[in-house]
Amino acid sequence: MRVGVHINRFNHPRGAAALGPELAAAGAAAEAAGVSWMSVMDHYFQMEFNGGAESEMLEAYTTLGFLAAHTSTVQLGTLVTGVTYRHPGLLAKIATTLDVLSGGRATLGIGAAWYGREHEGLGVPFPPLAERFERLEETLRICLQMWDPETDGPFEGKHYRLAETLCVPAPVSAPHPRILIGGGGEKKTLRLVAQYGDACNLFASTPEEVAHKLDVLRGHCDAVGRDYADIHKTLTHSGDPRGAAELDAFTRELEGYAKIGIETVILGPRVDEPAEWIERRVAPVVGRLAELG
Numbered sequence: 001m002r003v004g005v006h007i008n009r010f011n012h013p014r015g016a017a018a019l020g021p022e023l024a025a026a027g028a029a030a031e032a033a034g035v036s037w038m039s040v041m042d043h044y045f046q047m048e049f050n051g052g053a054e055s056e057m058l059e060a061y062t063t064l065g066f067l068a069a070h071t072s073t074v075q076l077g078t079l080v081t082g083v084t085y086r087h088p089g090l091l092a093k094i095a096t097t098l099d100v101l102s103g104g105r106a107t108l109g110i111g112a113a114w115y116g117r118e119h120e121g122l123g124v125p126f127p128p129l130a131e132r133f134e135r136l137e138e139t140l141r142i143c144l145q146m147w148d149p150e151t152d153g154p155f156e157g158k159h160y161r162l163a164e165t166l167c168v169p170a171p172v173s174a175p176h177p178r179i180l181i182g183g184g185g186e187k188k189t190l191r192l193v194a195q196y197g198d199a200c201n202l203f204a205s206t207p208e209e210v211a212h213k214l215d216v217l218r219g220h221c222d223a224v225g226r227d228y229a230d231i232h233k234t235l236t237h238s239g240d241p242r243g244a245a246e247l248d249a250f251t252r253e254l255e256g257y258a259k260i261g262i263e264t265v266i267l268g269p270r271v272d273e274p275a276e277w278i279e280r281r282v283a284p285v286v287g288r289l290a291e292l293g
Contacts, residue, residue, distance in 0.1 A: 001258045001289040004037030004266035005030050005278060006079050006236065007063075008047075010056040012272055019058070020066065025275035027071040033283035034290075035074060037234075037264060038067060039109065042078040042085065044118035050270065053117060061094050068102035076105050079201065079236070079266065080182035082113025083132060084124060088139040089162050092146040096171050104172035107199070108143065111182040112136050112189070133188050135159050140179065140196040147176035180234070186216045194220035199232035201266070207256035210235065214261055234264040240281060251288045258292040265289065 007026065012018040030038055042060035045053035060078045067076055076098065086094065091108075099106035112132045113119075119126035127135070138157040145151050146167040155162040171177050180199040183189040193200045194217060202213055214233065221228040235257055241250040254265055267285070269277040 001254060001262065001292045002036040002264045003034070003282060003286045003289055004039065004075075004234070004264050005035050005274070005282060006039045006041070006266050006268035007274055008041040008268050009050055009270060009272055009274075010046075010058050011051060012056075016056065019056075022273060022275060023063065023067060024070040026278060027067050027074070029275045029278040030282070031071055031073050033278055034286040035278070035282060037077070037107075037266060038071070038074045039077050039079040039107075039266065040064060040067075042081045042109075043115060044085075044122050044124070045115070047115070053121065061098060064098055064106075065101065068098060068105065071105075072103075074105065075107055075178075076102055077107030077178075077180060078109040080109035080111040080180065082115070083110060083136040083139050084113045084119065084126060088142040088160055089146065089165070091139065092143040092167055095143070095177050096147070096167055096169070099171040099173050099177045100169055102172075104174075106171070106173065106177040107180050108177050109180040109182060109201070110136065110139065131159070133192075137192060137196075140181075140192065143179070144176070144196065147171055178232070180232075184213045186213070190217045191220045191224075193217060193231060194226050195224050197231060199234055201234045201236060202262075204235050204237040204239075204257070204265075207260055210257060210262065211260040232264065233262050234266055235262045236266045236268065238268060238270075240267075240269070241285065242281070247284055247288065250285065251292075254289055255292055258289075 040060050040063050046055040046057040064076050095108045138160050146165045152166050178198040181193045181197040182201040184202045218228045241247045271277045
């Protein structure tokens with residue numbers, strides 16, 4: 001099992017000027033620890049559980065570009081971009097730029113969006129949930145069309161119309177940046193994973209509940225003729241093991257998820273200085289979980 005790190009707080013105790021050096025140090029710490037994935041939260045406003053809208057929040061893809069320049073091995077992405085945040089053609093171009101400049105390390109993390117306050121606050125349309133899922137599917141189709149070197153013609157959808165799906169330069173990743181679809185909705189989200197995604201991201205609850213979600217995903221894969229094994233299974237976990245005893249318990253817990261097919265666990269520090277957290281808390285976890293297979 002591999003380990004990822006998800007940065008979700010940007011309120012450094014020394015102020016905004018310290019964020020750049022801190023993120024650079026976090027990238028260095030992650031690679032030194034053997035972390036395989038780094039992601040950032042993609043929101044306009046900070047979440048309520050992290051201090052609310054008045055707390056600091058960086059724009060995600062600018063931050064990922066900064067991390068790309070200060071790392072060389074970790075995969076980079078959002079966890080996850082809301083489909084309403086950027087026009088699909090622009091989103092494909094942004095993800096492609098990250099992929100090109102990082103040497104093929106970009107993942108497009110995407111979901112249906114949910115945080116109404118940030119949309120209203122910045123004047124961004126926030127359609128009903130059913131429409132957001134329609135837009136999500138069209139966005140996935142647009143991105144794949146833009147990443148197809150044989151197709152640069154128009155796209156005609158219900159919500160989006162593009163006259164030319166040009167994307168030059170093309171991604172470095174082959175055949176394109178990995179698409180990670182976040183969420184465990186059994187009727188819509190996991191169907192979209194099966195049809196369009198390269199990875200899913202589920203929340204740690206219990207191995208039994210996650211196994212059920214994976215069984216649903218397998219069923220959707222069978223329905224669309226997709227090889228279930230081709231989809232990378234990731235899990236977001238809020239664990240923060242401290243000391244040998246907690247590390248042992250954490251390893252035993254994650255073993256249950258490894259047995260059902262989870263390949264990467266993504267840990268999210270709710271701390272203001274993630275570099276030190278990665279060095280002290282994540283580094284000991286990486287070797288332990290690698291032994292789980």
